[in-house]
Amino acid sequence: xxxxxxxxxxxxxxxxxxxxxxxxxxxxxxxxxxxxxxxxxxxxxxxxxxxxxxxxxxxxxxxxxxxxxxxxxxxxxxxxxxxxxx
Numbered sequence: 001x002x003x004x005x006x007x008x009x010x011x012x013x014x015x016x017x018x019x020x021x022x023x024x025x026x027x028x029x030x031x032x033x034x035x036x037x038x039x040x041x042x043x044x045x046x047x048x049x050x051x052x053x054x055x056x057x058x059x060x061x062x063x064x065x066x067x068x069x070x071x072x073x074x075x076x077x078x079x080x081x082x083x084x085x086x
Contacts, residue, residue: 003049006062007042010069014038030076037069 014035048061 003045003058003062006066007045007049010038010042010045010066014042030073033076034069034073037072041065041069 017031017034017038020031044065045062048058048065051058053061
């Protein structure tokens with residue numbers, strides 16, 4: 001159940017980011033990258049749910065999969081935002 005709930009939460013964030021109307025011009029690449037990372041994370045979370053890794057390994061992999069889109073989003077944001085770079 002936890003895996004399904006996490007996958008739905010990640011997919012919901014991807015859907016919400018797609019409907020945002022505050023996207024800045026010229027940053028469509030950043031939003032597209034984030035959407036793809038969230039979709040890949042959600043799919044990977046579902047795959048982890050069907051494995052028989054045990055509680056510790058499953059939870060550790062879920063943490064990594066939840067943080068992966070965050071790390072990618074920060075990397076893209078820091079590279080593209082000139083206010084942060086200066």
